[in-house]
Amino acid sequence: MDDKYSFNTPLSPIRFQSQLGKELKRLYKEGNNVVRLSLARVTKVNYKYNTVEVITTLHKNSTTKNPNDNGRYSARLPITFGGRTPNGKVYGTNTLVTVGSLVLIGFLEGRKDNPIVLNIYGEPDNQSLLTRTSLTSADESDEAIQRELWQLFSLYPSMTYRNIDGRGNQEITFSGKSFVYTTDTDQDNAYVNDSGFDYDHLPSSRYANGELIEPVSPNAPTVLYVHQAIYGDHRVTFFIKSDGTVRLASRHTTGQGITFQELKTDGTFSIVQKKDTTDPEEDSKVFSKIEISQNGNIVLQTPAHKLEITPSGLLYDGKPLSSANGGDGTVIGDIQKQLEQVQSSITIMDDKIESKVSKTTYNADLESVREYAKGLTDAVQADVDAVNQGLNDLNTYIDGAFKDGVITDAESKTIAAYVHTLDNDKASMDAKYTEIYTNSYLDDTNKTALTNAKEDYDNKYESLINTINIATADNTISSEEKEAVDSAFSDYRASLSVLDATLDSAINAIASAKAEEALENAKTYVDGEITQVNSTITQLAEEIDLKVDSTTFTNQIQNLEATMATKEETQALDNRLTAAEQEINNAVALYRIVITSTNGLVFENGNVSSTIIATVYQGNTDITNTLPASSFIWTRISNDAEGDAAWNQAHANVGRSFTITAADVPLNATFKCDIDIPD
CATH class of the missing domain: 2.60.40 (Immunoglobulin-like)
Known part of the structure; x- marks a missing residue:
């Protein structure tokens, strides 16, 4: 046996012929050897070294090293398992014991100065409170009996416990009476369900005498489950806050956003996507949100707009779109009011349309086309300016950092910060590109041009970042690397300029399409509006009949017909609109x-x-x-x-x-x- 694992023995290594058949005599500290086991009480626990001080239940017995010790020892505690892995990593368990516990001690090689704790025993009265059955014996071949008899119950000093019964059903409790319970005993969920099953309904939540086992800590725990790999780029979390808020989240694999759903104890439920932060609780400027609010309203929200469904109707950016009780309370009154608004919405003055039909009737009007195009152009220019500024800042810093041919750690961090800012500016630019590309008014030709410009822009950006990373990887900058970085900057600026011009062309195409639609709507509005009003009257006839008697209904219809434009008036108005077409076309150019x-x-x-x-x-x-x-x-x-x-x-x-x-x-x-x- 190796010396590492050999034991010292008090036996003489030599046996003479005359000694054969005789009892061997121990030589080690004769009188201090003992072969017996003793019960002892723990008087002190050394948690750091996994040892205890004990005193034997029989004071001044023959096992004592020193008669003055009165049966006191310091002994090592046993462990369930432990050791080292093949690559040297320590693993194992520690042993839980408290002052007053009853332990069994023995002595290595029979030496009084090498005591160890062999086992820990509970007091009979204590154990009877922890037993999970009232049976003393039974037929263990019966599965129902197995479930009860073969339970493994562990109650911790925190007064939380874990129990596994003979069928594998488990109870695990935590602070504040939180628990996890798995069972096959209630297949119909008549008893175990989420509506009323609480801590005190758990089969093992009481001592054998019926007293409830209550956790020491009254506070609800915080629960966090994280699903991720060492080398993977995903991170999915399940999080329960101490206030009861539940959140399931997935960080975007790009590392720049997060999508999550959240349920609060006030009844609020939301699904949120954030693209500029990975923190669910951080304010975001680029997000989309669907929510059922505390008062039951349904909300759809982006940074720019908010649509809310309420019991009284729809709200768009806080302004009502419709009402459950609109007008004067009668359907006829609502129709009359609508007709008055329609008749006053078009006025022909000096052969020009002075005021267009409201936007609820037209999908677009001329003035809104100008405003839309200007707003889109300004937004794109702002994004381009931001990218240019970020690019200039990065270029200026890199020029200075590259001069001495050495990149320090501090300079690398600063370059990384500038690149991060440029990433954010590009993300905003990408969002504006998506908004324009997906616009329903954009034709295929401009879409193709926009796609080509965007692909080249993305490739040049990726090439710029890769070139910078390669140049700074070894913290030294050669003249060739500096030239490559300068060239990458120039290529990226050129692609940005092309994309800017292509976006402008796309905006112009969208505005032109919207303007043409506005003109067509203006030409066909008069005939269409009369048809629409008649259709509305027909569709609402049944509802009108419920609100007013037939006589009133007939009179109201006659009044409406009297106020509607005649065919001759309609034709005249249509002719005036046609005559104004050229001036309108010039206005929308x-x-x-x-x-x-x-x-x-x-x-x-x-x-x-x-x-x-x-x-x-x-x-x-x-x-x-x-x-x-x-x-x-x-x-x-x-x-x-x-x-x-x-x-x-x-x-x-x-x-x-x-x-x-x-x-x-x-x-x-x-x-x-x-x-x-x-x-």
């Missing part, structure tokens, strides 16, 4: 600007020489030559704000074109053109 360069849009290595030209269209008509030079407002955007202001002043009133040189581009710059259309 949208302006757009196309910027071109005689030497491309990307300039490298300081080779900057080109003429920038702006062409202005109204609808499909080129109106550039009709505009004065002062209508063209050129603006430069770079990291040099003071220089930008001077450049803008110097290029005021230059007209539709100007020549760009290296002096116009300090490091990197963006040029834009706004048009001031004269009245």
Whole structure:
């Protein structure tokens, strides 16, 4: 046997012939050897080292090392299992024992100075309270008997317990009377259900004498289950807060968002998706939400809008859309009110439509087209400006960090922070692209162009980030790596410029389609509105009949017919609308600007020489030559704000074109053109 596991023995290793057949004599501390077991009480527990101090139940007995110790020992506690894995990791259990517990001690090699605890025994009175059966014996082949007799019951000092019966049914309790119960004894769920089964209904929640076992802590526990792998990128959680809020969540595999459903104790239930945070409780600016509120209302919400279904009707952004008790309380009154609104909604003045039919009748009107297009254009420009700003900030910092050819840890962290900001700006840009691409008014040709521009933009962005990561991976920067990063920046700016222009074209196409629809609606409105009112009257006839008698109904219908436009009046109005078509078409024609360069849009290595030209269209008509030079407002955007202001002043009133040189581009710059259309 190896020395590591050998035991010292007090027996003499040599036996002479004359000693054969004789009793062997122990040599180790003769008089201090003992072969017996003793019961003892625990007087002190050393939790750190898993040992206890005990005193034997028979004081001053012969097992004592020192007569003055009165049967006192310090002994090791047993464990259920333990050791080390093949790769050296420690595993095992600790042993729970308290002062006053009854233990059985023995002595290694019969030596009084090597006592160990062999087992722990409960007091007979204590054990009788913990027993889970009243049977002393029974036929163990009976499955029902097995369930009762073969129970493993563990009650902890926290007064929480775990019990497994003979059929595998389990009870596990926690603080505050929380529990988990699995059982096959109630297949119809007549007794075990979520409506009224509580802690004190658990089969093992009482001592044998009927006294309820109550957890020491009265507080409800917090419960968190996390499902994830060491190397995987998913994280799914089930979370119960101490206040009873239940949340099931899944973090997005991109690492930038989370989707979860949440149930609160006040009855609120919600399903939420957040794209700018992984914290369910953090405020979000990019989210979608469906909720049943505490008062029973159903809510659909995004950052921009909120639709709420209430007992009294629909609310859109807090304003009522409909009412369960509208008008004056009668259906005829509602129809009369509707007719009055319809008749007053169109007025022809100076051969122009002074006021259009309300938006609830038209899907779009001319004024709303202009507002929609302007709002969409402004939003896209804001996103492009944000991406450009983030790109300039990152480029400026990298230029400075790369100068000495060394990237410190602090510089790496700063670059990562700039990249994160750029990621957020790009995410906003991506959302605006999706909004425009999915617009029902966008035609297939513009969709294809938009898809190609977006794919190139995404590829150039990914290439930029990968190039930066590769260059900074070893914390040193070569001249080749710096050139590669500069080239990636230029490619990304070029793709962003193309995407910006493509988005502008898509917005113009959407606005044109909406304007054409508005014109068609205006031409067909008069005939359609009369048909619609007649249809409404027909559909509501049954309801009207319930509210008013037939005589009243007949009189009301006659009144309505008297107020409706005659066929001749309708035809006259239609003719006036047709005559106004050309002026309406001119009113809805949208302006757009196309910027071109005689030497491309990307300039490298300081080779900057080109003429920038702006062409202005109204609808499909080129109106550039009709505009004065002062209508063209050129603006430069770079990291040099003071220089930008001077450049803008110097290029005021230059007209539709100007020549760009290296002096116009300090490091990197963006040029834009706004048009001031004269009245």
